[in-house]
Structures are given as structure tokens and as C-alpha cells.
Amino acid sequence: MRREVVVAVAGNPNTGKTTFINALAGTRLRVGNWPGVTVEKKEARLKFDGTEVRLVDLPGTYSLSPFSTEEIIARDFLVKEKPDVVLNVVDATNLERNLYLTFQILETGRPLVLVLNMYDEARKRGLRIDLEKLERLLGVPVVPTVAVKGEGVREALETAISKVRDPEPSISSPRYGEEVERAISELENWLLEKGTPALGKYPARWLAIKLLEGDHEMMREAGLEELPGLSGVEHLRSAHGDPAEILAETRYAMAAGIVRECVTRKEIRPDLSEKLDRIFLNRYLGLPVFLVVMWLIFKMAFDLSAPFVDWLDTLVAGPLNETLAWALRLVLAPEWFQSLVLDGVLAGMGTVAVFLPVIFAMMFLITFLEGSGYLARAAFVMDRAMHLVGLHGKSFIPLLLGFGCNVPAIYATRVLESRRDRLLTALLAPLMSCGARLPVYVVFAGAFFGARAGTVIWSLYLVGITAALLLGSIFQRLLLRGESSFFVMELPPYRLPGVKYLLIHTWEKTRHFVVKAGTYILAISVVVWLLLHLPPQARTLEESYLGRASKAVAPVFAPLGFGNWEAAASLITGFLAKEVVVSTMGEIYGLGEETGGLSSEGFPGESWRKALLELPRAFLEAGHNLIAGIFPVSLKPEEAEASLLASIRKAFDPLSAYAFMVFVLLYMPCMVVLAAFYAEFRSLRLVVLMVSSHFLLAYTLSLFLYQVGKFLAYGG
């Protein structure tokens, strides 16, 4: 029996590589992370004409340099795991730049099949590619494909497998001209003679090329401070300058040569992308167009999903809850156990469920933006403003989404390429005041500021943005000093992403949220339930562990103007979701009693029927939301009860109420955000950093506001 064949899929970003792999693997694709990093790893096991194939998608890169995580992953896989064959997906309309990576993959000594994707587009643009000549000049098989239509993808895999089966595989290693080759072979011989542990891990020629390029990772691995003074290397340097530059020039010159030989342009047709960009990137129209697109994205992500969020919410709280309660009574489960299942586990699952429509809608839109090519344009338009505060043009999108909900904002940071930009944006996005904070503002601003409540609420949004600017500049100075970030970015042609591609991607990301973040959310919900219901003899919230803890920590908040235990308790439960701050206060002040307990003894068939009938209405409402209304409808505050307002007026004054609102805005991201953040960055240290920095900032800011306000009002 032959072992399985490992096929790596490599290529530049924007070449349709993902579509290609989707077309091959479909639902068998498994998405995970590369060990230790946050870069997505896609893998599939297939049986192809009796051969077991393991398909591994390498991150899309332009090169195999050691400067980005993606590049390091791709090259480590090629040189360390040594896949049996590499399917190199290239964009047929942009062959020259794509071949640059092809040469670097060939340098690793792996057998390669060139997948000439978007072949139809190239023909449409009037490009004629001589496939036979291309095969001959590169020394590898070439397969034209149209991955969106699934054309040629099977042939590509077939060719790859037959290449592996070939008893005498021809490995074509690019030759880089006399002077460069002399330096490479000198270095290779020197390495072989001297001997270094790095030789056991990497192919000798590849290692020599990387050392010549001054690759810092390989220099370290080979234990070298600088290159040995070999005559060929010295000659190259003195005659032509930086060897890294010479190698890049040589590879590009060879790519240009091949393109000159194999590609003819029959006629020059105006490019649709260029025409579109005359509007989208226009000096005067670029910004308005961008704002309209962003407004549409925001509106669609939140308004379209809102009816489904409400529907899932009622489904969980209604029929699901009642059915589970009915089943638990049927098996005579003790009351505490019923409560644990219903208020702990089911409530936690409900939290995960209500986020699904938002994340699905948002991920769909982001994937569309990315696949269509507009995302790069959005970054181009916004970069100046975002760069002023040390962020990347693309950071704007996660931050904007943060105003709707911080959770999809965390996931949206995936559009950023460098880890530094991704992390910084994710650390700041939860400071954007989300929809769930609004009910808190409505109650407090309504209770104290009357007609000026609107202005007060607006000011809180500004406080959030200011806090992000402040924290952003601190992080950059203290934490991310060494990590470079730049904006050298391709503006890919506009393309209409395929529906299959969009759905697979959106589904993958939504599933990731359920499986990864969902687990943590469930665990936290159960812990909070325990805190609320233990010790067993506790009757009220005040007697529970949570109530006792609130009393213990309440004095900490006294300098901020709200040292009562009720405020502390609602802040603790506010960790579940910010709007819970209000409902906890309602509960403590003896309002909003549980509405449950009235359900009938039998199976709740009626409420299932009602809930299922509500689903078509949710679709209707989503459609309605899409068409009607200029302002996001999801920000509809609920009416607060007068008695709650009265109790709050007794416990707070206007100044402490404002300090409290600022604190609620900033003190800590909710548990769903933290779960998503941990699922994305896989670092407890970073979670601690986020929580502590936000808390510290909130405390300082509220303290400052309250103390200065008090001084001005009473002291001055």
C-alpha cells in the first residue's frame, strides 16, 4: 500500500486559490489554525482515483521571505514537511508577478504543477498564452483552470498525482545566471564542508540561496553572524550591490522573459477595474462612495440580522426553555438542577445562538468585500486617517462594526494582514460603544439629563473613540514598538465572488465561532449561574456569592461616585452582556420579576407552533429593514420603568451617573467578545492585557471625571 500523497496548494493572494481548493475539496475541507499562530489552516483528505490525498492549503503569499507569519508558515511547510507535490495556483492575467513565487517554490526542490487559474479572464482580456512553451521554459506541467466554474481542477490534481507517481521525476531548479550561480554553489560547498545542523533540516541549495539573501531566520539557524568572505559572494556584492536585490531582480527578469516568450496580447481592451476606480478612487467621489458602502455594510450586517436575533431569542426563551423545563419535571429533576440547566446552560447556549445571525451576515459581507476587491480600495481611501493614529486603512472596518456589536468586530480584524495591525485593532475595537450599551445609557441619561439625554449619549460615543485613540497610542509606544507595519498592498482587479465561495467561507467562520468561542461562553455562563445561586441557602441576589462579592468590591468604586453594592453587582453581571447591567438593577430594586413559572404542565406545543410561525415574519422584517429607514433600527431602546428610574435617582446623582456610564462603556469587554478574542488570538496573556488595560483606563477616566466634576461643582 502506498502512503497518502501530500499535496500543498500555494500561490499569491487574489489568485482564486481558495476557490480552487473549495472546488476540489468542497465540504471535506477542515479549517483549523496552524500550530501556535492565528493563521487559518485548511486541509482536506480525499480519495482520488484510488489514491489517498491530503490537500494542504498554504497561506497566500507573494514570497517566501521570513517577514510575515504567513510566509514563514508556507516556507516551513515546503522545506520541512516536504509535500510530495505543490500545486502552484497563479493568476493567468498577472503571470509575471506570480512567477516570482513559482521560482521560489522551485528553489525548495519540491515537484511543482503550475495551475494557470482565471484562464477565461485572461482570454477575455485578449491575452494568448502558449502553454507548451510555458511548460518547456519552466520545466513543469501547466494546467489551465477556471476555478469558479470548476473547470480544470480535477485535471490539475490528476497531473499532480501522476507527477508523484513518476518513477523518475524531473525536478526543475531555476538557474540564475553565471555570477549568481557561482556565489550560490560556493556558499553551498562551504556549508557542506563546514557542516551545520541547519543542513539536516533544509535542502543545501535552498539554504545557500536564503543565506545569500541575508535571510535573518536562516542566518540564525546556521549560526552565522555574517556571510563568509567567499570570492564569488564578494564579487557579486562589489559588482552589483545587495545580493537580496540581485536575486529578486534575477527572478523577476526570468519571469519577465518567460512572459515575453509565452504571452501575446492580441488587443488592448480597457480594463473594467480601471474604469470603476475612476469613480471609486476619484479624488472627490472616493470618500463619499466609501462612506456609502460602509453605511450599507453596517446597515445590512445589523438590520438584516436583527429580526433573526429576536426570533432566536424568543425561541430559546420560549419553546426551548419550556420544553426543557417540561422534560426536567418529567424526570423529577431537583429544582436546583432545573435552574442550572435552564438559567445556566440553556441561557449560555442562547447567548451563542443570538450572535449567529449577526456573525453570519457580517462575515458574508466582509468576505464579499474582500473577494470583490473593494476592501483594498477601502483601505486605500481610509489609510491616511487611520495611519495618523498608527492603524492600517483596513482597521476602519472592524472599528466601524464595533459600533453595532464588538463580537463581529473581533472577527473582522482578520482582514488585516500583519499581526501587529490585527492585534492593535482587536484590542481597541471593544472600546467602540456597541448597541448593547445603549439600554444602559437610555436609562441613566433618561433618569438624569431629561431633554439633554441625546447629547449625553452622543458624548459617550465620543468618549469611546477618544479612549481608543489614547489606549492605541500607549500600546504602540509600550508594546508594539519593534513590530513594523507597512502599506505596500496590491489593488487586485474587481471580481464578482462566487456564491459557493461566499457561503463556504461564511459558514466556516460562523462554525468557528460556535465551536471555539461557544465553548468558553457556555463555561462562563455556568460559572456565573453558580455565583448567583450559591451558597444553597441564599434566597436573594444579595445573599449569593455574587452579592457578597459585590459588597466586598463596592468600596473600590466609591471614589468614582458609585460605591453602592447594587452598582457593583450589576457591573459584575454586565460581563455577560452589557445590557444586563440594567436588568440586574431592575432585579435588585425588586422589579422585573421572573415571568416564567406560569407555563402549563404539558408539552409546550403551542409555543413551538407560535415560534415557528414567527420565522417567516423574521424574513419579512429583514427585507423591510433592508429597504426602509435610514437609521439602524437595531438601536431601538426599550422603555424603562418609572420605578426603576426612581430607584436609580436615589442611588446616583447626575455626575456619578455620567461617571457610571463612562465606566460601563469601557470597563471590560463582555464575555462573548473575550471568548471571540481568545479564540482568535489564542493567548491568555493578551486577554489579561485587554481586560486590565480597559479596566484601568475606565477607572482612571471615571475617577478623573467624577473628582474634577465634584471639585468644580462643590469645591470651586
Next chain:
Amino acid sequence: MRLSEVNPGTRVRILKLGRQDPALKKRLLDMGVLSGEPVTVERVAPLGDPLEIRIRGYRLSLRKEEAAEITVEVLS
């Protein structure tokens, strides 16, 4: 003249890359921004930065500060 100072619509040739941060320089090399290469500056973003250039038949954007180290000559 520096690439960052070139007016949109002008065709230039890269003379020298200059002294960038090593990661930035490698990125430029990888993207095909090499000396001797002809480049057209297509446009400047609405807010005045970054630039869009056409090089090797594709379009690339980079910030002015990243283009400032790159020396170019205007092609007639």
C-alpha cells in the same frame, strides 16, 4: 526625484530603492519594485496619501513615506 513627489499620470523609472527598514525593503523587492523598472503613478488617495502605482502590469499602493526613499527619473 523621489517617487513620493511624482505627479499622478507621470511615467518614471526606478533608479534606486534606498535605505528602508529591512522588512519594508524585502516586501518592495518581492512585489517587483526594483531598480530599472518603469512605473506609472496612477493617482493619490482622496485624503492625499497613499499612492497608487502601476508596475509590471498590476496595481500597487504604498504610502508616501514608503515611497520617499525610492529615487526615480521621469521618462519622457
